[in-house]
Amino acid sequence: MVKKRKSSVAKKKSEIVGSLKSFGTKVYDQLYSGYFPSINMPSRSTENINYDPHLRQFILGDKSVRRSARNIRHVKPFTQLVWAARFSHELASQRKTSTLRDVYYSAQAYEMTFKDQQESNNIITDLETVLGFSREDFNIFPEERSAVFGDLTIEYTVPGYEGRKLNLTSHPDGVMIGPALTSSEFVSTTADKVIAIEKGGLFTRFIEENVHKKFNAVLVLTAGQAPRATRHFIRRLHKEMDLPVHIFTDGDPWGMHIAMVIISGSANAAHLRELNTPDAKWSGVWASDIINYKLPTDPLDEVDIKRLYELQRDPRYQENPLWQKEIKKFLRIKRKAEQEAFSRYGLTYIVDEYLPAKLEETK
Amino acid sequence: MVKKRKSSVAKKKSEIVGSLKSFGTKVYDQLYSGYFPSINMPSRSTENINYDPHLRQFILGDKSVRRSARNIRHVKPFTQLVWAARFSHELASQRKTSTLRDVYYSAQAYEMTFKDQQESNNIITDLETVLGFSREDFNIFPEERSAVFGDLTIEYTVPGYEGRKLNLTSHPDGVMIGPALTSSEFVSTTADKVIAIEKGGLFTRFIEENVHKKFNAVLVLTAGQAPRATRHFIRRLHKEMDLPVHIFTDGDPWGMHIAMVIISGSANAAHLRELNTPDAKWSGVWASDIINYKLPTDPLDEVDIKRLYELQRDPRYQENPLWQKEIKKFLRIKRKAEQEAFSRYGLTYIVDEYLPAKLEETK
Numbered sequence: 001m002v003k004k005r006k007s008s009v010a011k012k013k014s015e016i017v018g019s020l021k022s023f024g025t026k027v028y029d030q031l032y033s034g035y036f037p038s039i040n041m042p043s044r045s046t047e048n049i050n051y052d053p054h055l056r057q058f059i060l061g062d063k064s065v066r067r068s069a070r071n072i073r074h075v076k077p078f079t080q081l082v083w084a085a086r087f088s089h090e091l092a093s094q095r096k097t098s099t100l101r102d103v104y105y106s107a108q109a110y111e112m113t114f115k116d117q118q119e120s121n122n123i124i125t126d127l128e129t130v131l132g133f134s135r136e137d138f139n140i141f142p143e144e145r146s147a148v149f150g151d152l153t154i155e156y157t158v159p160g161y162e163g164r165k166l167n168l169t170s171h172p173d174g175v176m177i178g179p180a181l182t183s184s185e186f187v188s189t190t191a192d193k194v195i196a197i198e199k200g201g202l203f204t205r206f207i208e209e210n211v212h213k214k215f216n217a218v219l220v221l222t223a224g225q226a227p228r229a230t231r232h233f234i235r236r237l238h239k240e241m242d243l244p245v246h247i248f249t250d251g252d253p254w255g256m257h258i259a260m261v262i263i264s265g266s267a268n269a270a271h272l273r274e275l276n277t278p279d280a281k282w283s284g285v286w287a288s289d290i291i292n293y294k295l296p297t298d299p300l301d302e303v304d305i306k307r308l309y310e311l312q313r314d315p316r317y318q319e320n321p322l323w324q325k326e327i328k329k330f331l332r333i334k335r336k337a338e339q340e341a342f343s344r345y346g347l348t349y350i351v352d353e354y355l356p357a358k359l360e361e362t363k
Numbered sequence: 364m365v366k367k368r369k370s371s372v373a374k375k376k377s378e379i380v381g382s383l384k385s386f387g388t389k390v391y392d393q394l395y396s397g398y399f400p401s402i403n404m405p406s407r408s409t410e411n412i413n414y415d416p417h418l419r420q421f422i423l424g425d426k427s428v429r430r431s432a433r434n435i436r437h438v439k440p441f442t443q444l445v446w447a448a449r450f451s452h453e454l455a456s457q458r459k460t461s462t463l464r465d466v467y468y469s470a471q472a473y474e475m476t477f478k479d480q481q482e483s484n485n486i487i488t489d490l491e492t493v494l495g496f497s498r499e500d501f502n503i504f505p506e507e508r509s510a511v512f513g514d515l516t517i518e519y520t521v522p523g524y525e526g527r528k529l530n531l532t533s534h535p536d537g538v539m540i541g542p543a544l545t546s547s548e549f550v551s552t553t554a555d556k557v558i559a560i561e562k563g564g565l566f567t568r569f570i571e572e573n574v575h576k577k578f579n580a581v582l583v584l585t586a587g588q589a590p591r592a593t594r595h596f597i598r599r600l601h602k603e604m605d606l607p608v609h610i611f612t613d614g615d616p617w618g619m620h621i622a623m624v625i626i627s628g629s630a631n632a633a634h635l636r637e638l639n640t641p642d643a644k645w646s647g648v649w650a651s652d653i654i655n656y657k658l659p660t661d662p663l664d665e666v667d668i669k670r671l672y673e674l675q676r677d678p679r680y681q682e683n684p685l686w687q688k689e690i691k692k693f694l695r696i697k698r699k700a701e702q703e704a705f706s707r708y709g710l711t712y713i714v715d716e717y718l719p720a721k722l723e724e725t726k
Contacts, residue, residue: 095571096568096571096710096711097567097568097571098564098710099563099564099703101564101701101703102564102568102703102706102710104703105659105701105703105704105705105706105707106706106707106709106710108659108706108707109706109707109708109709141564141567142563143562143563143564144563145510145536145537145563145584145586147508147539156535158535158571159571160535160573161535166533166534170529170533170534171529171533171534171538171539171543171544172519172521172523172524172541172543173508173538173539173540173541173542173543173544174508174538174539174541175534175536175537175538175539176510176534176536176537176538176539177536178535178536178537178563178567179536179567179571180534180535180536181534181536199506200462200505200506200507200508200541201461201462201464201465201504201506204460204504204541204542205459205460205465208458208459208460208521208522208542210523221508223508296468296471338464338468340462340464340465340467340468341468342468343465343468343469343471343472344468344469344471344472345472346469346472347459347461347465347469348459
């Protein structure tokens with residue numbers, strides 16, 4: 001079945017530019033009326049970050065902070081914030097992209113000084129908090145890149161490619177998830193699920209074994225922790241194309257958390273709503289799989305064990321009994337296994353046996 | 364001008380399979396004639412690795428090692444080597460790819476034991492040394508992936524895509540350099556140079572600013588140290604399409620060495636000849652650029668300085684006076700700068716001013 005969906009990239013773009021403009025207008029209006037300009041935004045301090053079981057992610061509480069140009073200590077961060085909004089507006093209207101690092105250096109072109117990279121990153125996060133959009137919406141992209149492969153036809157909106165279409169099976173090594181893909185419209189797909197995979201080797205194995213055809217899947221390579229642009233891309237596949245999402249990672253606390261961040265996000269992004277896919281499923285490698293499939297393992301080291309205890313207490317891991325069960329099992333067997341461990345049964349065992357079993361189990 | 368070139372991927376594939384077969388035949392013949400099978404291969408011990416100024420890379424000297432099934436201590440590594448050849452032959456004939464990690468686990472499917480990953484990696488390097496092909500030729504690929512964008516039309520040879528063509532400007536975020544791209548034939552290009560770039564953000568900037576058109580360039584993202592498959596890909600672009608190669612990295616010893624490994628390779632791969640591009644040029648960021656362009660900098664830390672002294676003594680850095688000059692300058696100014704530092708003059712300065720100047724300077 002071919003699913004067609006017109007998403008709303010263009011509509012969102014104009015909302016983003018609109019929000020930047022109205023932020024600027026507000027500052028102007030205050031100045032014009034003879035007031036010191038000021039803004040309120042939710043506080044991002046630890047005590048104001050709470051897990052919301054309904055949204056299944058961290059959110060910010062009721063506490064807010066006020067920045068006022070009347071306060072001498074606020075003048076600098078307030079000015080930096082206004083500059084960040086101006087720079088983002090410039091990026092968006094000129095349709096150029098940037099990185100956090102670039103923002104830091106670009107400031108110098110405007111004689112706007114930041115003490116260090118951390119200070120400029122914080123101001124960008126302030127801007128996200130004030131406007132409710134993520135920095136990728138302002139064309140500020142992560143340095144990291146991951147990839148995708150599968151039957152999804154996209155239509156570009158970036159300059160020079162407007163209206164051009166690409167089917168994401170065009171290149172069998174996968175295409176990069178960057179600004180052009182992220183800002184494209186999703187046109188149609190025959191896929192009925194998304195499979196996200198932690199590692200490049202396995203991503204290639206899945207393509208070679210035609211997982212995209214056999215299981216009607218769009219394959220996403222997270223390449224370790226998924227970059228934010230990739231998390232947003234997965235969310236869009238779920239929301240706009242109604243595709244359920246399965247995540248396959250290594251069988252250890254780090255793999256578990258790669259899945260969790262795709263599902264429920266991070267405390268750092270408690271002020272954002274568009275990065276997570278709460279309905280996505282962690283489909284393995286579970287501690288139970290290590291036992292049931294008699295996988296070759298390595299012992300958990302001290303750092304792994306410490307991490308498992310941290311995850312056990314984390315509110316995101318209270319959501320679904322699966323997490324607690326598997327954490328306990330990891331702590332009991334004190335072993336971990338990589339995805340490649342299935343190769344002990346032959347290179348295609350993971351695709352022929354494990355994958356269909358797990359897709360069924362976590363449907 | 365459109366350059367067309369038929370490369371020889373198919374011919375090379377048959378040479379590789381042929382070399383694996385003749386290795387097996389040799390072992391069989393020895394057994395059949397009543398001899399303990401044995402092999403000789405060049406030694407990879409440190410004292411047998413020498414820098415060759417003519418080839419402009421490390422090579423192995425005259426010392427060789429002998430592995431004989433007659434020697435009880437050799438029986439295990441000899442058997443492992445024969446298994447590795449068999450497994451590689453299986454990969455090549457079934458046209459499946461693998462990773463070093465996968466090889467380690469796959470061995471267990473054949474009841475072939477390796478003590479650890481390091482032991483199986485070493486055996487694969489032995490196989491490379493015996494046969495003179497790199498593990499990528501045996502379909503054993505790195506986990507890391509980098510990307511390419513530009514006017515190069517390729518023709519796939521992988522199953523399901525045989526004969527299909529793709530122009531590498533199809534996706535404006537870039538396409539991944541994986542097994543399919545690496546094993547494709549290069550059909551034609553209008554480009555007259557290759558520009559390799561260390562960082563993802565800048566790779567995107569170059570695409571957005573139409574560097575591929577303005578400078579007739581194929582753009583390669585190395586994403587830090589270039590994976591071996593990417594180094595081989597750059598070499599092929601140089602050899603098969605006659606394209607000069609320019610490398611742009613951060614202005615620090617680590618960026619310098621990213622360029623050097625593309626140019627002259629590493630001591631670890633002294634037994635291989637197909638990974639390096641000795642004519643490629645490191646086009647910046649030089650210490651001189653930091654001074655001339657008055658770039659924002661960070662101080663060199665102790666590790667940077669230690670590294671610069673190591674590079675100073677390295678024979679690869681004796682080749683061209685540029686290296687020694689720039690190392691000395693780094694040590695004198697005690698500062699480093701990232702590629703993004705050019706953004707202090709505006710986002711497009713690097714493309715409008717710096718890039719054309721450096722391409723001219725390192726022609």
